[in-house]
Structure formats: C-alpha cells, structure tokens
C-alpha cells in the first residue's frame with residue numbers, strides 16, 4: 272500500500288505484507304526476541320495499530336472484539352504464551368467461530384537448552400489439533416509468502432482461527 | 447463521584463443493568479462477562495443486537511470490549527464484569543489505559559464473592575482490595591465508585607458524553623442473575639456482528 276514496490280525478502284517483511292494483503296490492521300503481541308523485527312516493523316508502519324498486551328489471552332480477547340466490529344487482527348506470541356490459551360480458544364474463539372490469526376515464534380525445539388521450554392513446545396500442536404485449528408509451520412523463506420497468504424485467507428473465508436508457527440529454521444531462532 | 451469505599455450503598459445488578467441498557471440510545475455495544483453479568487444483561491433486553499454474551503472466558507469482557515472500541519472509535523462500548531472475573535485479568539486495565547481507549551467504559555459489579563460458583567469470598571474481599579483504586583493506579587483517571595443509583599446514572603452519563611477510558615465500580619448484593627442466556631455462541635456472534643455493521 273504505502274510501501275515501496277521492493278519485494279519483501281525477509282520472513283518478517285513477508286508476514287507484514289501478508290497482513291496488509293488481507294487487511295489485518297490490528298497487531299497485538301506479548302513480546303519475544305525472535306519476533307522483534309516483525310514487532311518493530313509493525314510499530315513503524317502506520318497501516319497498523321500495534322501495541323503490547325499483558326497476557327496472550329487478553330490479546331486474543333481484544334482481537335476477537337475488534338474482528339466482530341469489523342477490524343481484522345493478529346496476535347503475536349512465543350510458544351510459552353500459546354500454552355496459556357486453550358480456555359480462550361475453546362470457549363470464545365472456536366465456540367463463536369471468530370477468525371483470530373495467531374503467529375507463534377517456536378521455542379523449545381531444534382537446540383533448546385531449557386527442559387521446561389521443550390516440554391511446553393510439545394503441547395502446542397496437540398492443543399491446536401484438538402480444536403481443529405489449522406496450523407502451518409513456516410520453515411523456508413521461499414514458501415513463507417504462500418503459506419502466510421493462504422493461511423490468513425482461509426481463516427477469514429472459513430471464519431475459523433488459524434496459527435502460523437515460525438520455526439527456528441525460518442527465523443534463526445534464539446542464538 | 448465517589449473515591450473511597452467507606453460509604454457505598456449496596457445496589458442490585460439486575461436493576462442497574464436494566465437502567466443502563468434503557469438509557470442507551472446510539473447503538474452502544476455492551477459486552478457481558480461470564481455468568482451473572484451476562485444473565486442480567488440478557489434479562490434487561492435480550493432483543494438488543496448490540497449485546498454480546500461472553501460465555502466461557504472469565505475476565506475477558508473488558509478486553510473484548512476494548513477490541514470493539516478500537517475497531518469503532520465512534521461507538522461507545524461498555525463491558526459489564528464481575529469483580530472475581532476482573533481480578534483474573536487486572537493487567538487489562540493497564541492495557542486499556544496505555545491505549546487511551548476514549549470510547550470505553552468498564553462497569554465492575556463488586557459483590558466480593560464468586561456468586562455463581564457457590565458464593566465463596568474473593569481474596570480481594572478478604573484483603574480489602576479497592577478495585578477502583580487499582581484502576582486509577584493503572585492509569586484510568588476516570589474511575590469512580592457509584593455511591594448510589596443516582597450517582598451510577600451520572601457516571602454512565604459521563605461515560606457517554608466525555609472521553610475515557612472510564613471505569614465504574616458498583617457494590618452489589620449477592621442476588622444471582624435473574625434469567626439465564628441461551629447457550630448459542632455462534633448466534634450471539636452473528637447477531638452482534640450484524641449490529642456492529644450498522645452505523646452509529
């Protein structure tokens with residue numbers, strides 16, 4: 272929109288562009304180091320209303336309200352933040368069929384040093400699967416635009432939440 | 447506007463919800479929190495499309511209302527939340543204050559108990575926690591206790607006419623909700639979305 276016509280060539284530019292292409296204007300987050308360039312990019316871009324929340328479930332509530340009132344939104348979080356969400360996803364988002372888009376930076380795999388994080392990470396996909404929430408793990412830059420675009424498109428077309436998982440293979444993860 | 451809890455009249459949630467909803471003339475959105483807050487909203491006017499009944503996510507009435515308010519800055523938005531529920535999500539007061547959500551008013555029904563699960567006292571009652579003071583300390587300057595019904599009306603009028611965010615604390619009795627909502631979340635979402643698509 273008000274971006275230069277340069278093709279997006281990092282994972283975070285690709286995601287930001289996918290948000291724009293689907294008119295996702297509200298960006299809420301609980302921060303994570305890996306997400307930093309995406310968060311900073313959204314803050315710097317006047318297309319988006321971007322702010323931090325104190326809890327991930329609060330952010331899901333805010334995006335649910337905004338979506339019902341006509342403004343699409345996304346929640347950015349880390350794996351541990353996702354693990355706090357089953358109640359709100361089941362009782363609000365899935366029960367009401369609201370297309371809340373989640374982006375999770377994946378910690379706890381591919382070289383994790385903290386045992387707790389590794390266990391938390393193993394809960395994420397079973398939780399999503401148990402509610403029928405479609406999720407795609409983004410591992411490669413050349414596939415990133417396609418996966419982000421199609422996942423977000425389907426969420427709004429089918430009125431169902433969706434989750435994009437950012438693998439350390441894509442982001443480099445935590446060093 | 448009353449700043450302390452010393453001299454508050456104990457009121458009734460069903461009666462005040464009815465009073466609040468009857469005074470809404472501009473398609474204001476009202477988000478009802480889990481259980482009794484919802485049920486008295488339903489009893490007040492179940493035909494109102496601008497009501498959203500949040501059935502399961504304790505503590506999320508105010509965040510949902512905040513999202514509605516951000517999406518539609520011209521519409522006034524109310525959240526009706528129990529004290530026990532708000533205690534679960536106190537940080538949302540900081541988020542609301544940080545974003546300076548002008549068109550949002552959170553009403554807190556403070557009975558000091560988890561009425562719907564058997565009337566157990568909250569830790570906040572035992573400790574003497576003042577929810578309005580927490581809201582102010584979180585940055586919501588327009589936060590006040592309603593000392594009686596007339597002051598409740600005045601605070602609602604202020605929330606409708608001036609920039610917020612606003613928070614109104616109300617000490618209520620322990621009466622359960624008067625009616626129960628249907629349990630039909632998809633229909634609630636659909637009718638609320640249809641109502642939100644109409645101009646203010």
Ligand SMILES: Cc1ncc(C[n+]2csc(CCOP(=O)(O)OP(=O)(O)O)c2C)c(N)n1
Pocket residue numbers: 358480481482483502503504527528529530531532557559560561562563
């Ligand atoms: C996360 C979560 N924990 C516990 C419950 C069970 N629960 C449902 S309503 C409720 C009490 C609500 O208290 P309050 O908001 O003060 O309203 P009141 O019942 O007093 O009207 C509880 C504990 C729940 N639904 N969700």
